[in-house]
Amino acid sequence: MAWTVNKQGKACAVCGKELAGGSEVVSSLEYSETGLIRLDRCPGCHPSGSEKVFSFWRRTVPKPEEKPPDATPRLKQFFDNLLATERLDPMKEKTLFLLALALMRKRILKQIASNHADGVEHWTLRRAGDGTEVQIVVPNVSPNELEALRAQLAAMLDFEV
Ligand SMILES: [Zn+2]
Numbered sequence: 001m002a003w004t005v006n007k008q009g010k011a012c013a014v015c016g017k018e019l020a021g022g023s024e025v026v027s028s029l030e031y032s033e034t035g036l037i038r039l040d041r042c043p044g045c046h047p048s049g050s051e052k053v054f055s056f057w058r059r060t061v062p063k064p065e066e067k068p069p070d071a072t073p074r075l076k077q078f079f080d081n082l083l084a085t086e087r088l089d090p091m092k093e094k095t096l097f098l099l100a101l102a103l104m105r106k107r108i109l110k111q112i113a114s115n116h117a118d119g120v121e122h123w124t125l126r127r128a129g130d131g132t133e134v135q136i137v138v139p140n141v142s143p144n145e146l147e148a149l150r151a152q153l154a155a156m157l158d159f160e161v
Helices: 072-083 090-105 143-157
Strands: 024-032 035-041 053-060 109-117 120-127 133-138
Touching (some): 053 072, 090 109, 090 133
Antiparallel strands (some): 109 120, 120 133
16 A cells, blocks of 8 residues: 655645745645645645645745754644544554654653454553543554655655654
């Protein structure tokens, strides 16, 4: 299984306007039939109310010498949006798992239990902020596939996940 990943654009995905360093961009992550898609749009072409959008954030295109801003809030937002999805397919489960690993490294989530039911491993995670607990499925993936997905997700989020 592979994601279809659109590389982050140098131009608005809708109107084609160039997105040069220093300009405003609205980036979003959406699921389509072919996979997870990262889209960059100019502020005038920002989508509103699309149910497929799992996460979006406004940013300024960094100039080559600039460090990207902290992506933790958008990781949390993406994780929460995905968690709220009614039906998780295997691809979304893998995404959720990768986001959970990243948030665990940031000490925003802490693993407090692991259990097996019907051949599926679940992790119970506690949020650092309000102490609420969430359950996620541990996907059945090889380390190689996980690493490939991690690299793709990191590129899409402008963040090391
Ligand atoms: Zn545009």
